[in-house]
Each structure stands twice: as structure tokens, then as C-alpha cells.
Amino acid sequence: xxxxxxxxxxxxxxxxxxxxxxxxxxxxxxxxxxxxxxxxxxxxxxxxxxxxxxxxxxxxxxxxxxxxxxxxxxxxxxxxxxxxxxxxxxxxxxxxxxxxxxxxxxxxxxxxxxxxxxxxxxxxxxxxxxxxxxxxxxxxxxxxxxxxxxxxxxxxxxxxxxxxxxxxxxxxxxxxxxxxxxxxxxxxxxxxxxxxxxxxxxxxxxxxxxxxxxxxxxxxxxxxxxxxxxxxxxxxxxxxxxxxxxxxxxxxxxxxxxxxxxxxxxxxxxxxxxxxxxxxxxxxx
Amino acid sequence: xxxxxxxxxxxxxxxxxxxxxxxxxxxxxxxxxxxxxxxxxxxxxxxxxxxxxxxxxxxxxxxxxxxxxxxxxxxxxxxxxxxxxxxxxxxxxxxxxxxxxxxxxxxxxxxxxxxxxxxxxxxxxxxxxxxxxxxxxxxxxxxxxxxxxxxxxxxxxxxxxxxxxxxxxxxxxxxxxxxxxxxxxxxxxxxxxxxxxxxxxxxxxxxxxxxxxxxxxxxxxxxxxxxxxxxxxxxxxxxxxxxxxxxxxxxxxxxxxxxxxxxxxxxxxxxxxxxxxxxxxxxxxxxxxxxxxxxxxxxxxxxxxxxxxxxxxxxxxxxxxxxxxxxxxxx
Numbered sequence: 001x002x003x004x005x006x007x008x009x010x011x012x013x014x015x016x017x018x019x020x021x022x023x024x025x026x027x028x029x030x031x032x033x034x035x036x037x038x039x040x041x042x043x044x045x046x047x048x049x050x051x052x053x054x055x056x057x058x059x060x061x062x063x064x065x066x067x068x069x070x071x072x073x074x075x076x077x078x079x080x081x082x083x084x085x086x087x088x089x090x091x092x093x094x095x096x097x098x099x100x101x102x103x104x105x106x107x108x109x110x111x112x113x114x115x116x117x118x119x120x121x122x123x124x125x126x127x128x129x130x131x132x133x134x135x136x137x138x139x140x141x142x143x144x145x146x147x148x149x150x151x152x153x154x155x156x157x158x159x160x161x162x163x164x165x166x167x168x169x170x171x172x173x174x175x176x177x178x179x180x181x182x183x184x185x186x187x188x189x190x191x192x193x194x195x196x197x198x199x200x201x202x203x204x205x206x207x208x209x210x211x212x213x214x215x216x217x218x219x220x221x222x223x224x225x226x227x228x229x230x231x232x233x234x235x236x237x238x239x240x241x242x243x244x245x246x247x248x249x250x251x252x253x254x255x256x257x258x259x260x261x262x263x264x265x266x267x268x269x270x271x272x273x274x275x276x277x278x279x280x281x282x283x284x285x
Numbered sequence: 286x287x288x289x290x291x292x293x294x295x296x297x298x299x300x301x302x303x304x305x306x307x308x309x310x311x312x313x314x315x316x317x318x319x320x321x322x323x324x325x326x327x328x329x330x331x332x333x334x335x336x337x338x339x340x341x342x343x344x345x346x347x348x349x350x351x352x353x354x355x356x357x358x359x360x361x362x363x364x365x366x367x368x369x370x371x372x373x374x375x376x377x378x379x380x381x382x383x384x385x386x387x388x389x390x391x392x393x394x395x396x397x398x399x400x401x402x403x404x405x406x407x408x409x410x411x412x413x414x415x416x417x418x419x420x421x422x423x424x425x426x427x428x429x430x431x432x433x434x435x436x437x438x439x440x441x442x443x444x445x446x447x448x449x450x451x452x453x454x455x456x457x458x459x460x461x462x463x464x465x466x467x468x469x470x471x472x473x474x475x476x477x478x479x480x481x482x483x484x485x486x487x488x489x490x491x492x493x494x495x496x497x498x499x500x501x502x503x504x505x506x507x508x509x510x511x512x513x514x515x516x517x518x519x520x521x522x523x524x525x526x527x528x529x530x531x532x533x534x535x536x537x538x539x540x541x542x543x544x545x546x547x548x549x550x551x552x553x554x555x556x557x558x559x560x561x562x563x564x565x566x567x568x569x570x571x572x573x574x575x576x577x578x579x580x581x582x583x584x585x586x587x588x589x590x591x592x593x594x595x596x597x598x599x600x601x602x603x604x605x606x607x608x609x610x611x612x613x614x615x616x
Contacts, residue, residue: 087409093358098596098599101594101595220418261421262421265418272415
């Protein structure tokens with residue numbers, strides 16, 4: 001039984017990694033906390049659901065559409081965020097909180113409050129390896145998160161563009177002095193973040209029920225993982241995602257499903273109380 | 286410590302400002318006082334304004350903390366504990382709401398102490414994120430503690446506010462909408478008076494100094510953490526009282542409702558839109574925005590009418606960061 005819990009925890013954690021990557025990247029480069037992250041995710045899920053249900057699109061083909069929708073919205077949001085005055089972190093929280101309410105109510109208007117699920121039968125099938133059971137959905141999440149992390153790793157650590165992005169994450173002023181177009185890096189971060197949200201959103205619709213106010217939980221997960229990992233550390237993100245996923249699946253088994261919602265909040269508060277700048281991150285300021 | 290003479294020069298430098306304040310206060314007071322007479326036939330309007338006044342009290346209480354520069358995204362925790370505390374005490378112990386409402390305020394203060402211990406060393410954005418996460422804890426515990434709170438089903442049949450008797454004269458707060466309107470009105474006025482007193486006292490000055498430049502404030506001898514904690518505790522106490530009033534007015538609560546994002550967002554939105562640095566701003570915003578939402582947007586868009594709050598918040602942050610009331614006074 002414990003191996004099954006472990007497998008489901010790792011797959012849940014991989015999914016959380018997918019959710020958190022976009023948030024962490026946008027925060028790292030632009031220092032904007034985007035509390036509308038979860039709402040964007042749910043919106044991507046809804047747009048995939050709409051294509052899949054109303055137009056009978058194959059599920060795989062809904063991803064490009066979801067990415068496009070989120071990309072357009074994120075480019076608009078980036079214009080709003082770039083107008084913020086100091087203190088940027090705090091103001092971005094207030095601004096994105098407003099955006100989250102706006103998106104939530106638009107979704108309520110467009111899709112109503114009913115629970116929706118993208119049913120892909122094959123994802124819930126699986127096979128039994130001696131000792132435990134793995135579903136194709138869990139495998140997909142695990143490998144997809146690894147593949148996306150790999151691509152991001154190559155982008156960040158093997159290309160000139162990635163170097164510029166990392167420089168911006170480390171020190172905005174110094175990066176600007178070295179001739180890096182910091183504003184363009186911010187736009188780029190929002191674009192990559194949007195692609196990541198567009199990839200995670202339809203998957204979210206397969207795993208969770210979609211309803212307008214469910215995004216809040218995903219936002220909290222993304223914040224927890226980002227703070228846990230510290231700014232700009234891909235390895236930290238996957239570690240944090242897996243720890244959170246494992247903690248949640250063990251909580252579900254040991255205490256009951258209704259206690260799960262508290263796990264990420266408790267983890268975040270513990271982190272903030274002891275290491276306000278992340279477990280792996282160095283102290284700042 | 287800052288002397289009271291500096292209070293005078295700091296607060297009363299512009300006479301016009303005081304005049305605007307007093308004129309607005311008096312006009313608003315008159316309008317709200319005579320509202321039941323003006324809308325006699327319409328209970329719905331009175332109910333909306335009762336709720337608006339309750340939200341105004343929430344925004345005022347939020348701003349007791351907000352004036353120190355901290356933005357809380359988790360006041361629903363205090364609201365929910367106040368609502369549940371008072372409702373359970375009156376349901377299970379049969380105590381009168383007049384007694385349970387202040388006790389519920391103390392419960393919320395206790396929770397505020399916990400928040401303070403965990404979050405007060407955090408600043409700015411991290412404080413906001415911590416409060417956002419903190420709400421989940423009382424919400425999940427309330428939802429799971431079936432034996433005490435009846436879990437996620439919520440509480441029904443909470444007693445209404447009881448009748449107040451003095452000899453032959455009596456007011457029935459439970460069934461008369463007008464009476465409960467005046468009760469919430471008086472409560473908001475008392476809270477407004479208290480906020481005014483706090484803002485103009487040494488404590489208010491200290492909190493404003495902390496907001497502007499914490500290190501400098503500490504350097505002139507202000508106990509930063511002591512002042513931040515006391516403003517948090519006061520804010521929690523009155524948010525709890527408002528939550529308790531809500532429970533006895535609406536007479537039905539459930540964890541998802543009273544600990545929901547709505548009651549965290551609403552006081553923050555009203556306070557920021559009205560003006561975090563003003564005394565009246567948050568209350569004015571509540572009394573303007575909530576009726577606009579209920580009378581104009583709700584009939585137009587039954588699903589999703591709350592987008593108004595999101596839009597107003599975005600516009601405020603981008604174009605009027607100090608809020609409209611501050612802008613009016615300093616135009």
C-alpha cells in the first residue's frame with residue numbers, strides 16, 4: 001500500500017511542478033506575484049473543455065488552443081503589471097488579486113458554476129507492476145513534467161537567452177547594466193509562463209473538476225512551491241513539488257481527504273516562519 | 286515618543302481637509318440616519334444597506350491593521366471564527382447573543398495572536414501571502430470537527446438578535462429589519478469613532494511612521510512589533526465582532542461561506558479603493574460599492590456580478606493607489 005501512496009504522491013507532485021513552473025518563472029524574472037495564476041490555469045482548462053466537448057476536438061489538439069488563449073491574456077496582463085509602482089511585490093499581489101476576481105467572475109458568467117471534467121478514459125487505465133499499480137495518467141504527468149523541466153533546463157542553462165534570463169533573475173540592475181533588455185526579459189517570462197499554464201490547464205481539467213473558484217487552491221500550491229524552492233532554481237522546484245505531493249497523499253491516507261487542503265497552507269506558513277527566502281535560496285536584502 | 290503637539294501640526298495643517306471631512310461625515314450620517322424613513326416600504330433596500338454597513342465595519346476593522354502598511358488577505362479567518370464562535374455558544378450553551386458576540390470577538394483576538402506569532406516578522410508581500418494561506422487552517426479545522434461544528438454542513442437555526450426590553454419599551458432586533466439596521470449603524474459609528482481615536486492618537490502616528498519607514502520609526506524609539514501586534518489584535522477583535530453579528534443577522538453559516546475568499550477580499554478591496562491612509566475612505570467605499578453591486582450589477586449579471594470588485598481594485602491600484610477618498614481630500 002505504501003508504494004501505491006508513494007507513486008500517487010510523486011505523480012501529484014509532478015503535476016504540482018507543472019502548475020508551479022510558470023508562476024516561479026514569472027516571479028523570478030519580474031518579481032510579480034501573480035495570484036491570478038490558478039484562475040488562468042482553470043481558464044486554460046475551460047477552453048480545452050469547451051473545444052473537447054462542443055467541437056469534439058481530440059484532447060491533444062486542445063493544448064495549442066489553450067496555450068494561445070493564455071498567451072494573449074498574459075501579454076495583456078504583462079502590460080498591466082509593468083505599470084506598477086514600488087513596492088512591486090506587494091502591489092502585484094493586490095493587482096493580481098483583482099485580476100483573479102475578474103477572471104473568476106468571467107468564468108462564472110461564461111461557463112456557469114457547474115462542475116466539469118474532461119474525461120479521457122485511457123488516463124485512468126493502468127497496469128500492475130508487482131507491488132503497486134500505476135495508471136497511464138500518473139505516468140503521463142511524471143514524464144511530461146520531467147520533459148518540460150528538461151526543455152526549460154536546456155533553455156535556461158545552455159542558451160544565450162537563458163543566460164540573460166538567469167542574469168535578470170539574479171540582479172535586475174546589474175543585468176540592465178550589462179546590456180540586457182530587462183523589460184523584454186519580463187515579457188519573455190510572461191510568454192513562457194503562459195505556455196506552461198496552457199500546457200498544465202487542460203491536464204488540470206482531466207484530473208480535477210473544473211469550477212470557477214477552484215483556481216485559488218492551485219495558486220496556493222504554486223506559491224508554496226516557489227517559496228520552498230527559492231528564486232530561479234529548477235531543481236528546487238521539482239523537489240518541492242514532490243515533497244508537497246507526497247505530503248498531500250500521505251495526509252489523505254492517514255487523516256482523510258478533507259485535511260488535504262490544509263497541507264500546502266501549513267507548509268507555506270512553516271516555510272515563511274523559518275526561511276522567508278526559501279529552503280535552498282540564499283538570504284536576500 | 287512623539288508629542289501630542291506634533292499630532293496637531295501633522296493632522297490639522299489643512300483646514301479645508303477638516304471641513305471636507307466634517308461635511309461629508311455629517312451628510313452621510315444624516316442620510317444613513319433617515320434611510321429607514323425614506324425607504325419605509327422597501328425592506329430589500331434596507332437589508333442591502335444593513336449589509337453594506339456591516340461590510341463597512343469590516344473594512345474599518347481591516348484598516349486598523351492596514352494603516353501600519355500591512356495588507357492582509359486573510360481576514361476571513363477572524364470573520365469565520367467570530368461567526369462560528371458566537372453561533373455555537375448561543376446554539377449549544379443557550380447564551381444570549383449580547384454575551385456571545387463580545388466573546389466571539391475575543392476568540393478572533395486569540396486567533397489574531399496566533400497569526401501575529403507566525404506572520405508578524407514578515408513584511409509586505411510575504412505577510413500578505415502568509416495571511417492568504419493562514420485562512421485555510423481554521424477553515425479546514427472547522428469543516429472537519431464534526432462533533433463541535435457539524436462540519437461542512439454548516440449551522441442552521443442560529444438565534445436571531447434578541448429583543449431588548451426596558452420596562453414597557455422594547456426593540457425587537459430579531460424580526461424588525463429597521464431595528465437591526467440601526468443596531469449595525471450604531472456599531473459602525475462606534476467603530477468609526479474608535480478608528481478615528483486610534484488614528485489620531487500616538488499609536489496611530491506610530492503606525493503611520495512604521496508604514497512610511499520602519500527602520501527610521503524604530504530608530505526614534507517606536508516599538509515596531511508591539512504596535513503592529515496591537516493593531517493586528519484590534520483588527521481581529523472587531524472583524525470577529527462583525528462576523529458574529531453576521532451570523533446572528535443571516536442565521537445560517539457554513540465554513541466555505543464565512544471562511545471564503547469573499548470575506549477576505551471584500552474588506553481589503555473596500556479599504557484600498559476607499560483609501561488605506563484615510564479614516565473614512567474604507568467605510569465610504571463599502572457604502573457606495575456594495576449598493577452599486579447589489580442594485581445595478583446583480584440584476585444585470587446574476588452570475589459573475591462581482592467582477593465589479595475586481596475591476597475597481599485593478600483600476601485603483603493602477604491609477605489611484607491611495608484610494609478615491611484620499612484623492613478627494615488632496616485634490
